Amino acid sequence: MKAFVFHGPGQSSWDEVPEPSVKDGADVIVRVDSVTICGTDLHILKGDLPEVVPGTVLGHEAVGEVVETGGDVRTVRPGDRVLVSCVSACGRCRFCREARYGQCLGGGGWVLGHTIDGTQAEYVRVPFADLSVHPLPGALDSQDAVLLADILPTAYEVGVLNGHVRPGDTVVVVGVGPIGLAAVATARLFAPGRVIAVDLAPSRLEVASRLGADAVANAAEDPGHLVEDLTGGLGADVAIEAVGLPETFELCTRVVRPGGHVANVGVHGKPAVLHLEDLWIRDVTITTGLVDTFSTPMLTDMTAARRLPTSSLVTHSFELDRMEEAYDVFSTAGSGALKVVLERPAA
Amino acid sequence: MKAFVFHGPGQSSWDEVPEPSVKDGADVIVRVDSVTICGTDLHILKGDLPEVVPGTVLGHEAVGEVVETGGDVRTVRPGDRVLVSCVSACGRCRFCREARYGQCLGGGGWVLGHTIDGTQAEYVRVPFADLSVHPLPGALDSQDAVLLADILPTAYEVGVLNGHVRPGDTVVVVGVGPIGLAAVATARLFAPGRVIAVDLAPSRLEVASRLGADAVANAAEDPGHLVEDLTGGLGADVAIEAVGLPETFELCTRVVRPGGHVANVGVHGKPAVLHLEDLWIRDVTITTGLVDTFSTPMLTDMTAARRLPTSSLVTHSFELDRMEEAYDVFSTAGSGALKVVLERPAA
């Protein structure tokens, strides 16, 4: 079969590789129907995640059809249409027992396209299938569904829930790429008083407005000022970091009010400065996290009921074997690309 | 009357000053019977808190007798023996309505010995008395009670509660001066599996052991190693920072387990480095805070019932007018001083 293989920093290609097969009773093999590219995949290509070894098939998000199941799999069968979640879960370790699947100690967590072969391929082996794939309702089309593999639960759990968004709150989302936009959309499930989107790209701020941001601020023009104005000088109840840079994190700690929450969602490659000389007295809570995907079933229902504006997040779609071109578009600043979806050609 | 007055960085003295009087209907005047010195007072003397203006009487902890009350005061009367809490509360602002008194927007918060005259004096004016002083049970002697003004509620609320200590947890307390020792003692209210005390001073580690620390580690000898050993490599459930230095904060973020809590209690004068490149994926929660004192009544009952080991925390006591000597002892490394209490001489 064909798959997108990482060959070391700066090197990757759409290669012929062996088809995966069931290696463990809890595995399933899924034929990939829709798959997408994540900002994290670009980090891997740059060499930022040295634990990814050359030869690995990338990708951790997909929708597809189960074609084979191991002997212990109880909840899905060949022929089922499923979501392949970015997080797998052994279901037995202490973290899985707390539904903290992202921290699985038993061989799960984020493994697909990271420590084992991933979803940017014609077929993918998914370990611990019972807790790692999710049956999909027929009403949900695959382009929408694939957003449930990572960005919607990540934005919701690591941004909105960790950030403790409550009715009436002022929520600042710093960075409105796909994950930040998903944070804008899922924050609205808690009726915040006001969502303020911050980004450098006017085009992204426009999309944020369409998705329900009440105010937008260009990151270059002192967004802290706008937050102060809108909150009577107090600051935001919640600041969600969705970029992964020291400056954007530090901006979050500056705009949050006493007693407020900073929820970091961004993937960071460098340390940030934490201004404890200001913050020690301010009752601030800062959280980090990998998605656990416990919210995936609820978000799936919400998406199927058209209560989350998923379609605005997909800007480009390609046939699966145009993966390299899709990567080019996705990684080109100015392309306007948000999520890029690749689909198996109709037979 | 006599009072300990800040005259600018490096300058202070036990001076004759005018007695305070009721200026607002919510005020009380308290005759100080016991008062103590806080590490924060030393920061002020060094000039680290520029908002403290020369001429201010220092001190934010005391036990004494109400001698006069403003017309709106409803809960105490002249003759009542009370605790003067480090935090005052207007009771009306949005933060007071959430019992987040430390962030009071209505003129309270930490004001005594900070923005108004404090308790290191023969008499002190306490604003918003109904929410700022606490009647004391007769069974509680003043030397014990004065610890309820700041260190016990601070350690409990900002360290133990913010850190979410739960039965069975491994709790690391970094820094076992008075506040860290109070954290060791109050953490035990939640039956942690194991409390590990970290400090540079062997004498303080000894006191920590007496107060219930199950293991101690010299800060100079890689305490992270001990935490790893004791937790099967996972890390601590809770790390409480009780020093106020970048290195001790960073140590906390290194020893905490995925999904764990870092509760900062220390007063910081400099930024720390936050290693988001490691932490972004680890589900860590970091909190900062000023005490709100909502727990003061409960801690008072516990102390009166001899369920908190307060007496071990007071190492020196002086008559009130030996304030300058008390400061010398308290600020001398190697004096073995923990809390230093000054008491009004018996008539």
Add this chain to the structure above:
Amino acid sequence: MKAFVFHGPGQSSWDEVPEPSVKDGADVIVRVDSVTICGTDLHILKGDLPEVVPGTVLGHEAVGEVVETGGDVRTVRPGDRVLVSCVSACGRCRFCREARYGQCLGGGGWVLGHTIDGTQAEYVRVPFADLSVHPLPGALDSQDAVLLADILPTAYEVGVLNGHVRPGDTVVVVGVGPIGLAAVATARLFAPGRVIAVDLAPSRLEVASRLGADAVANAAEDPGHLVEDLTGGLGADVAIEAVGLPETFELCTRVVRPGGHVANVGVHGKPAVLHLEDLWIRDVTITTGLVDTFSTPMLTDMTAARRLPTSSLVTHSFELDRMEEAYDVFSTAGSGALKVVLERPAA
């Protein structure tokens, strides 16, 4: 002045009574501009609340203008337009310090029109004004604002928050009179998957649909069946009781799923049967409560921003001196009355 006076069970009239005056430094006198009648007032008239003594002016909801303030009042001034909340709060007792104002031990709680004279009058004295009246934004008209005195915070706090409504939940509201309709509306702040309204009156079910109920069920036609069908047999995540009868409470305990919440909002005059022989094993949480009004500022902002459908809740309005007629309409089954608002005639 004129006021609506309770003269004992079955007896009441719009009488000439003395104007109230400030009796305590924390009091304000408010000129009533808008006032409404609560189902609880009808209970008083029937004699169900024997603690209400003859001679009491009824009413615990109003909007008006402050005309006089006691010496300790700090947050409002004569001329301010305010909401008079159904709950007063001393701000000093242990319950007020937890923002559990409804349980105030210091002379507050629900006192207006209950243990002291209330708001169905030209003027009303409000004790503990700083925590008992709320300044109103100009944008909010009085007919909408008066719903913030009781039904909106009661439905939100005692129904929606106690019931722990979460995104995606199935919420059953049993009884869609004014308070149940307010529960339907405020539940939507948490993006439930589905709100099911239950009532005997088709007209009320129609209003519920307009306010956002996704399904409605006639109470006479086995609503449990509909809940079962819609939840795959599992039951509702949250059941909110908004009637105050044993049968409606018992219905709530029947339709709730294992692990779900029953939030009682109704005022009950009789005991209910609790089927512990079924419930002991089902992980059910049942809550009761009086409103604390901590959410009033947030709900005020939401109402001012037109994000709560208040106008649908007011069906009738009268000039203030037609109080007796308003009571007749409000208490007549079949009048279609929801909230009945009385307004001071324009000068």
Add this chain to the structure above:
Amino acid sequence: MKAFVFHGPGQSSWDEVPEPSVKDGADVIVRVDSVTICGTDLHILKGDLPEVVPGTVLGHEAVGEVVETGGDVRTVRPGDRVLVSCVSACGRCRFCREARYGQCLGGGGWVLGHTIDGTQAEYVRVPFADLSVHPLPGALDSQDAVLLADILPTAYEVGVLNGHVRPGDTVVVVGVGPIGLAAVATARLFAPGRVIAVDLAPSRLEVASRLGADAVANAAEDPGHLVEDLTGGLGADVAIEAVGLPETFELCTRVVRPGGHVANVGVHGKPAVLHLEDLWIRDVTITTGLVDTFSTPMLTDMTAARRLPTSSLVTHSFELDRMEEAYDVFSTAGSGALKVVLERPAA
């Protein structure tokens, strides 16, 4: 092998039955070393649980050695010494994903000795072994460990955690049989101010005192009075029902303070009266529940560290084949029996 078989109401015997064998890949077979009898077993014998069919082997608590494992079992091996928990968990259903194992929809929950053969036998088949048995530390002897199968986690999760016990609280435990005594002991993990034990049997009240109850009250002598006296008339913060009768439940709802928690642990066969005419206004939270056993690992560590007084709970021990005699002792009022443990004779 031999096993204790239910033959219908009033009929049971220690019979020869076929040995169990692995029927599913997730099963293990455990050789029973220690087993105990639960009050619930007596209910079954009386016919109170009609879902238990004649022919069922009773018992849902044991310690033993794994002798065979199905092909999907990953966490235990033959030879491992394990705790057989009263609750099994499929690990895949919506409730298991929330760690609400007691409500498992996938074939788990309380099944042993209820809907499948149980532990009062020489061997027992345990389904879903990875989440249903727990490896035991060597330091823990079997007589202590068997209490971890049901009564310790039940008392802790359903009583203490559901009841929200907090430092300083007044906790009333109504009924101090084995489960109530376990509630007294585990409540102490949260440093309550005062635990009050209520029972009819003076001998049980004596044990409660030894286990740390601060006050005891005979149920026949108006225990509500004592609670009132000790709490200044306010009532208890938490009332834990550990009997299973309408009167004891109703007592709990009478002694709880406004804003307090009633945690029902008892197994009920009849409805109770819920006095909503008093309770509607009192902010009371009532919970029911079956244990989920998520706390079993923590309680195991605490027991191994001798921080829970397990030995006081076992009053009698027998060799395994004296099961019928053990039932006689356990069911005889006045025998003084708390937990009765049966042990496999040494080879």
